[in-house]
Amino acid sequence: MTAPQRILTVFGTRPEAIKLFPLIHVLEADARFDSRVCVSAQHRGMLDQVLEISGVVPHHDLDLMTPDQTLDALTARLLTGLGAVMDEERPDWVVVQGDTATAMAGAMAAYYRKIRVAHVEAGLRSGNIYHPWPEEVNRKVIGAIAALHCAPTETAAEALRRENVAPSTVHVTGNTVIDALHWITGRIAREPNLAGGLANLEARFAGKRIIGVTSHRRENFGGGMEAIAQAVRTLAARPDAAVIFPVHLNPNVRQVMNEALGGLENVALIEPLDYPHFARLLDMSTLMLTDSGGVQEEAPALGKPVLVMRETTERPEGVIAGTARLVGTDAERIVAEATRLLDDPDAYSAMARAHNPFGDGRSAGRIAELLAAA
Template sequence: MKLSVIAGARPNFMKIAPIMWEIARRPGVTAQLVHTGQHYDEKMSKLFFEQLQIPKPNIDLEVGSGSHAVQTAEVMKRFEPVVLEQKPDAVIVVGDVNSTIACAMTAVKLGVPVAHVEAGLRSFDRTMPEEINRLLTDAISDWLFVSEPSGIENLKKEGTDPKRVFFVGNVMIDTLVACRDRFSAAGGLDAFGVRPNEYVVLTLHRPANVDDPAVFGGLIRAIEAVQRDLPIVFPVHPRTRKIMAAQSTHLPNVKLVEPLGYLEFMNLVSNARFVMTDSGGIQEETTFLGVPCLTLRNNTERPSTVDQGTNVLVGLDPDRIIAAAQTAVRADRSAHRVPELWDGRASERIIDVLTR
């Protein structure tokens, strides 16, 4: 069996890593790794690939940035000759980035079946580009690999043939389980000037939160209040840093740091008192680790992290965020549960299905 595995953006790396590990263990199964270059920071990409022991991509499409239409079209244009030349038996796409839908559409139109890892997740907010990518990718994929029960229910309501749906667990948790013993060795907390359980981790990257001055101003007000009680470590994207610089802010206890590698970041998260984020994957990782998480969004496509985990959907109202932060400081970590099949073996189940 010859597979093409697609990685496009940084969140994809943690998802394709255990899939590549599992393929390497299977006799008779080979994989070509295609990096679309949607996230093209060479230093960060190289670091992630080294830390996660992902083989060097066979092909780098070097697409780079652009509008959604430009980026999606460019991936399709550059991926098509790869499929025609390599003739894979199937293409594996993960997550919900532009590369996911672009490579899925290209493969399907050339008659190559597609497996979608993390299928069925829904925020029910079609203003999110990721939601459109999820819906379209699920509609055209042959195998739908689901990470949590809500995905099964969502696909059922959409009329999906149940024979295409497989509940396999969460590949991001596969990576976390495999790498957990290496977190502390990657870099201690001293570099950030903080001590275990005495700081907050913050991430903000969604355009809806960062680009709207009114929304971002409200979030800054909440952050300003939280940092009076606990230091905040904020791995910040250069673009977000520029937007913050244009705001009149007083955040002496917020430590702005460069984007971190996977191991360094997960060490930071695992030792935090709580996390504030608008990321999807971090909601899952904190749930597994038992670290309280405040999600700075009005919706989530990962409801199991709220129902069973440590995640609280706090929205964008500054007063509500501040109140939730005060509660998170006192949170009982023993109450959380790990969702079903988040056991480090999702990739094994995925390759089992494909080889059958």
């Protein structure tokens, strides 16, 4: 009998955990694999929330988060810490996701040991190494190393082929974030209390259309954040609308938003939400304003238009399909585009009903089959 392949899945942030727990579930249930999990805890609290709700128990927890650490210091600690875990585990594959420092360092540590790397959500490209920063370079580094590229869409797969990645290693699997969203919405349907913490806000804003907002990108710090805050303030002045804004812990976000939006009747500045409550926010919102990557994928799965407050996106499929629109950080444009969706039913319907290009909820199974066949 052939020994099971040992798969070491490495991640450190909440978005990575969300996109990898469906794959971990599949690997753990399949006798062809010996699944091992290592977390860096690049985002400690938000990561732990997803681990708890998904039932994933790491075999290794590096707990590397320290206040105000520089990217180079974090990368150095990741590289040596993850390398030590790989020396202990001796996996057949290292699985990384996306474009974080943890993913990049995990791929590098595996490369130094000649361990094959599988990259989940491979091939995203904005074409600008400073937008998003440092994620664009992180994912290009992983793309140069990986032996298996699990592209979420054909657009992402084609980006890899243009970089001369061997076509035989590139596979369109869909995005596991849709698997995760289906899983969590199913849980909430069975256990409503999992996302019951927004009930007071639902009651407070009853009869109003909810605008969900998330913002945290480094390239928007400073003037960009101030413009986003100004736009949200203007939209919140509408009598028929209300804003729910889980505010990122970074002081570059918190200070700006608290000063500009604190105390407004139609704005709820709340703490970052755990995964069930964020899924509930998506579901109850009329539209989303975001500079996040993941929201561009998740909101369309629930029929919610997304206005992307960035100059570029590595997820052009949503823009092409019509589920998302790039609006940058100009306050007037953000307000104009949101107003159009709120006031023009046809414009809203065109975005809400557009086909979601990011997956069908069966991506994790496809990735597991690729690992088994490799």
